[in-house]
Amino acid sequence: MILLLLDLFVQFAILNVIAFGGITALLPELHRLVVEQRMWMDSTTFAHLFAIAQSAPGPNLLVVSLIGWKVAGIPGAIVATLAISLPMSVFIYVFYRHWERFRTAPWRAAIQVGVAPLAVGLVCASGWLIAASAGLDYRGVALVVVCTVLMFYRHWHPLWYIAAGAAAGAAGLV
Amino acid sequence: MPNPDGKSGVTPAAEAGATPGLLELFLACSRIGLSGFGGVLPLLRHMLVEQRRLLDGPEFNALLGLCQFLPGSNVINLAVCVGARLHGVRGAIVVTAGLLIAPFALMMGLAALYGLWGHLAIVQDMLRGIAAAGAGLLFATGLKMAQAMHERWLYLPFAVLILVAMVVLKLPLPPLMLALLAVTAGLAWWRARRALAEAGKVPRP
Numbered sequence: 621m622i623l624l625l626l627d628l629f630v631q632f633a634i635l636n637v638i639a640f641g642g643i644t645a646l647l648p649e650l651h652r653l654v655v656e657q658r659m660w661m662d663s664t665t666f667a668h669l670f671a672i673a674q675s676a677p678g679p680n681l682l683v684v685s686l687i688g689w690k691v692a693g694i695p696g697a698i699v700a701t702l703a704i705s706l707p708m709s710v711f712i713y714v715f716y717r718h719w720e721r722f723r724t725a726p727w728r729a730a731i732q733v734g735v736a737p738l739a740v741g742l743v744c745a746s747g748w749l750i751a752a753s754a755g756l757d758y759r760g761v762a763l764v765v766v767c768t769v770l771m772f773y774r775h776w777h778p779l780w781y782i783a784a785g786a787a788a789g790a791a792g793l794v
Numbered sequence: 795m796p797n798p799d800g801k802s803g804v805t806p807a808a809e810a811g812a813t814p815g816l817l818e819l820f821l822a823c824s825r826i827g828l829s830g831f832g833g834v835l836p837l838l839r840h841m842l843v844e845q846r847r848l849l850d851g852p853e854f855n856a857l858l859g860l861c862q863f864l865p866g867s868n869v870i871n872l873a874v875c876v877g878a879r880l881h882g883v884r885g886a887i888v889v890t891a892g893l894l895i896a897p898f899a900l901m902m903g904l905a906a907l908y909g910l911w912g913h914l915a916i917v918q919d920m921l922r923g924i925a926a927a928g929a930g931l932l933f934a935t936g937l938k939m940a941q942a943m944h945e946r947w948l949y950l951p952f953a954v955l956i957l958v959a960m961v962v963l964k965l966p967l968p969p970l971m972l973a974l975l976a977v978t979a980g981l982a983w984w985r986a987r988r989a990l991a992e993a994g995k996v997p998r999p
Contacts, residue, residue: 638971639865644932648960649967656964668912671924672904674931677831678897679869685898689905697902701894708866709874713886716875719860726986727979732863733944734979738971740940741953745960747932754925763923767930772937778832781927789923790916 624692625699627658632684632703641739643681643704647746650687651753660691667753675782681705760794813848813880816888822846823873823892828900832931834869834893842876849876869893945985952978 631653639646647670654660661669669690673683681704688700722728751764767781788794814822826837835858842848849857857879861871870890877889911917943949956974959965 634968636866638968639867640971640975642862643867644935646967647932652960652964652966667925668908668918668921671921671928672908673901674832674928675924676897676901676904677829678827678901679830679834679867679893681867681870682894682897682901685901686905689902694902697898697905701898705867705870705890705894708864709870709886709890712861712864712866712871712874713878713883716857716860716878719856723856723859727983728863730983730986731975731979733949733982734975734977735863736939736943737949737952737978738956738974740936740943740950741956742960742967743932743939744936744953745957747929747936748957748961750925750932751929754922754929756922756926760922760926763926764930764933767927768933768937771931771934778931781931782832782924785923785925785927786920787923788926789919789921792919794919794923794926 621692621695625695628688628691628696629699629703631658632688632700633707636704636707639704639708640735641742643684644746645739645742647683648742648749650684651749654687654691655753661687663753664755665690667750667755670750671754674778675786756794763788763794812846814846816881816884819877819880819885820888820892823889824896827893827895827897830897835872838869838872838876838893848880948981948985949978 635646635649635653651663651666655663655666666687669686670683673680673686676682681701684704685697685701689697692699747764747768751761754760756764763785767785770776771778771781785794822841823838826834826841830837839854839858843851843854857875858868858872861868861875864871870893873890873893874886877885877887879885881888908917912921940946940950940953952974956970959970960967
């Protein structure tokens with residue numbers, strides 16, 4: 621158990637430090653790590669945990685807490701949450717006072733431009749992996765496409781899409 | 795968690811003496827954590843900038859710029875900056891814990907329900923529907939980010955590259971991220987230098 625928690629902490633702490641583009645951009649790597657490499661859960665469970673996190677309030681890193689819960693219960697959830705937030709939190713606490721000096725540095729602008737396409741690719745990969753993990757048939761795929769198009773063109777609150785998805789699922793439509 | 799005594803702590807950012815105490819800050823952040831569906835950031839901004847005037851708009855944007863630039867959760871990064879500014883290390887812990895603890899507890903409650911009833915067909919059907927809608931939200935977010943991108947034609951191939959590397963090749967992200975970031979950021983840096991050189995502002999690199 622201690623070894624499992626230690627492994628969880630180390631793996632997720634590494635992800636925290638490379639999470640350019642935020643937590644959403646980490647979903648493909650989380651899937652690779654916990655489903656394919658460590659085999660801590662199956663792909664469907666991963667999609668379920670994502671769905672639960674989407675339906676509840678709070679910062680979006682809580683999907684990582686749920687993954688930790690699946691791996692090792694409440695201690696796993698606590699360890700996963702700390703690992704995915706603590707390293708950069710400590711860094712930022714030390715660094716934020718000096719930020720003004722770096723804000724206008726050319727390398728800072730270059731990294732920001734460079735991160736953008738990688739974040740785009742990773743967020744789309746997240747969508748792809750969640751859709752592929754959820755066990756969707758053609759009707760489910762149609763729902764993904766409809767939600768993508770509507771969300772892109774209309775500024776409705778995300779909760780409406782989540783509610784519609786739950787209703788469609790419960791009604792046996794997807 | 796530190797003792798939320800509500801009064802003590804250094805308050806470097808307090809101009810009008812209006813900086814809330816630790817307990818008040820914790821409760822305000824808990825409320826935000828529990829009401830932030832699909833994004834906590836707008837609510838945090840509203841509380842800090844408009845409601846309590848702890849930061850002005852440009853200050854908030856500067857801190858957010860830092861937090862979006864650095865890896866990790868933008869919300870947690872921002873919570874650390876803002877908390878540290880208001881109450882030092884205790885403030886950083888209180889704001890972060892405030893945003894996380896209540897929704898974390900709620901999430902554990904949902905996890906327990908999932909543990910009990912996750913095998914039921916109706917629950918699986920609902921979660922499948924939600925996952926489909928959520929995947930749509932992710933794609934839409936990716937498309938919006940692509941639309942907002944600087945010099946799209948040049949950088950979009952790297953988006954496709956990392957997508958294929960993750961989804962098809964299943965490569966581990968840490969080395970992939972660092973390698974591709976070195977290439978894309980290097981490209982951006984080189985183009986920025988060249989643009990400056992063409993404008994005659996700096997000597998050729």
